[in-house]
Every structure is written in structure tokens, then in C-alpha cells.
Amino acid sequence: MANIKIPTSFNIDLEFETANIFQRLMGWLIDGFIKVLYITVLGYTVNNLQLGEVASYVIYFFLGVLPMVCYFPVLEIIMNGQTPGKLLMNIRVRNMQGGQPSMSQHLIRWLFRIIETPYIIINGLIPLIAMLRSPYYQRLGDVVAGTIVVSTKTKASLSGTIFRDMSAVDYTPRFPQILRLSDRDMNKIKNLMDQAVKSNNPELTARVAYRVRDVLEIQTDMMPGEFLETILNDYNYYTTR
Structure with a gap:
């Protein structure tokens, strides 16, 4: 192979x-x-x-x-x-x-x-x-x-990166402001999300979400975890179109 x-x-x-x-x-x-x-x-x-x-x-x-x-x-x-x-x-x-x-x-x-x-x-x-x-x-x-x-058994796990295959879904992005961040920023966000999940630390997730909302001036009532997953999907959608 x-x-x-x-x-x-x-x-x-x-x-x-x-x-x-x-x-x-x-x-x-x-x-x-x-x-x-x-x-x-x-x-x-x-x-x-x-x-x-x-x-x-x-x-x-x-x-x-x-x-x-x-x-x-x-x-x-x-x-x-x-x-x-x-x-x-x-x-x-x-x-x-x-x-x-x-x-x-x-x-x-x-x-x-x-x-x-x-x-x-x-x-x-x-x-x-x-x-x-x-x-x-x-x-x-x-x-x-x-x-x-x-x-189908890939060497690299897609779940371990910020990559999302948005071509297979009918997706509507929520936050176009996300393009103000770089791929390096998004990887840092993803790494912090993974750390929060592994350590069962919802406070870390909340702090990351608050920081992103503050930097991008986003107003939303979404829960921190849902918000961070959404911006990852939005970033993939905009950068792969």
C-alpha cells in the first residue's frame, strides 16, 4: 500500500x-x-x-x-x-x-x-x-x-484536527466573523477544546468560548461547547468554498 x-x-x-x-x-x-x-x-x-x-x-x-x-x-x-x-x-x-x-x-x-x-x-x-x-x-x-x-482506516484522525468535510452536508454558516482568525488560531482553539473534554473541565470550554466571542465581537446565546463546534464548522465552510 x-x-x-x-x-x-x-x-x-x-x-x-x-x-x-x-x-x-x-x-x-x-x-x-x-x-x-x-x-x-x-x-x-x-x-x-x-x-x-x-x-x-x-x-x-x-x-x-x-x-x-x-x-x-x-x-x-x-x-x-x-x-x-x-x-x-x-x-x-x-x-x-x-x-x-x-x-x-x-x-x-x-x-x-x-x-x-x-x-x-x-x-x-x-x-x-x-x-x-x-x-x-x-x-x-x-x-x-x-x-x-x-x-477508510486513515493514518490521521480527522477528529483530531480542525478539518471538517462540509461538502457532504447542507450547511448554513452562522458567524462570518470567523474568517478574521487564522488556521493557527483555530488549531489553538481545537487543542483547548480537546483538553477541556479530556480533563472534564467545562470552565475551560466556557473561557475559550468567551474569549472568541469577545475578540470577534459575537453576540450569541449558544452554549460554549456548541458555539465552539459551530465556529469550527463555519471556518471549514468558508475556507473550503
Whole structure:
């Protein structure tokens, strides 16, 4: 496996372990088994219904062909970069900043999957060669889309930094004044928050929250812990847009 360090806007490098060829192949085989099982059950069901030829073709198209064609992009969007196969192999699709891929990135990966399809032996060599040539085991679709498949067991714990992936939520920021602080300031605030939690010291949390409100001239009735979490989320939202 290879590790990739992804710089953030907070002067923190998040280290991810990339998925190797075995993990990606096994994930694909699991997804392939699920697809074959689904088609087998669908075919058995339609045959038992004894429908007409036209009706059977319509059902096969809408309940068979379309789900199979859209299997990867739809599930990876719904499951935040995963399919059942990727989930079982503990891997996930991410963008090169470590966040959730955009809709266009998912679609680009899907379009390139058409020419990389392993159903034909020759075409199956394309993703294999691309992954062997890539230091991060990226297939051609990943390279073009700007995505990477990583292990869900990251080397760096996101909860230990001020990084928050706000791309996956419909978030509305509360305090634009937070941009007056630097990433160094935010890291100090996060470290003090962690110390307060570990030592079970709500007074420290309250003092930090009061100091931030005083410096930024913020008026709010939010509880200290809630307020500090909100400004961390706000900072991530503004600096990653």
C-alpha cells in the first residue's frame, strides 16, 4: 500500500492509506457477484410471471439494464464514495483534497469505466496497467476525474484536527466573523477544546468560548461547547468554498 499526504487549508497534512490492487479487485468482484445475483433473481421472477415478450423486455430494461449500468455512480453518490463491495473492503472514493467527490467527478469515473470494463480481457488490462503505473493505484478514470480510492482506516484522525468535510452536508454558516482568525488560531482553539473534554473541565470550554466571542465581537446565546463546534464548522465552510 502507498500513503498519500493531502494538504489542507489549515497547514495540516492529512495522511491517507491508498487502496491497493487486491482491495479494489475484491471490491469489484463483490459488486459483480451482487449484480449477477440481482439479474438472476430478476430473470427468474420475470419468467415465472409469464408476461408477454414486449412487457418482459420493458421490465428487463428498466429493472435490469438501467440499474446495472448506473450501479457504480448511483451507489457511490448515495453511499458517500462506496458501494457494497467497497464497504466490505473498507475502501472509499475521495477527491484529491480528501473530501467527497463532486457529481461531475463521479460521472467522469463512470464514463471512463465504459472503456475500462473488465468484461473484455483486453479492456480489462487498461485499469490494471493504469493502477500498476500509478503510485496511488489510480485507474484511468481516477486520474482524469481527480479522485483516489483510499482505506477508510486513515493514518490521521480527522477528529483530531480542525478539518471538517462540509461538502457532504447542507450547511448554513452562522458567524462570518470567523474568517478574521487564522488556521493557527483555530488549531489553538481545537487543542483547548480537546483538553477541556479530556480533563472534564467545562470552565475551560466556557473561557475559550468567551474569549472568541469577545475578540470577534459575537453576540450569541449558544452554549460554549456548541458555539465552539459551530465556529469550527463555519471556518471549514468558508475556507473550503
